[in-house]
Amino acid sequence: MARFVVQLAFSGDDPARVAARPAHRAHLRRLHETGRLITAGPWADDSGALHVYDVADEAELRAIIRSDPYTAGSLVLLKEWTPIL
Numbered sequence: 001m002a003r004f005v006v007q008l009a010f011s012g013d014d015p016a017r018v019a020a021r022p023a024h025r026a027h028l029r030r031l032h033e034t035g036r037l038i039t040a041g042p043w044a045d046d047s048g049a050l051h052v053y054d055v056a057d058e059a060e061l062r063a064i065i066r067s068d069p070y071t072a073g074s075l076v077l078l079k080e081w082t083p084i085l
Contacts, residue, residue, distance in 0.1 A: 001054050004061050007077040009048040017070060024070030031064065048076070
């Protein structure tokens with residue numbers, strides 16, 4: 001398994017993104033229940049979000065991101081991460 005950090009950036013209150021939020025959060029809950037999503041949440045000013053994934057590889061993570069309508073066009077950073085604590 002590999003741990004990845006994904007940072008998203010949002011530009012304003014895009015109506016399509018806001019409308020997709022309930023489905024996005026349901027998607028995140030399912031990933032969390034399967035252990036593939038460690039944690040996720042928006043920045044306090046709602047300018048973006050941070051997600052931490054535990055997946056087999058980058059290809060699996062990219063498939064997860066593609067299946068989430070909320071993240072389309074919002075991906076800023078995707079980095080493999082090696083936590084020490």
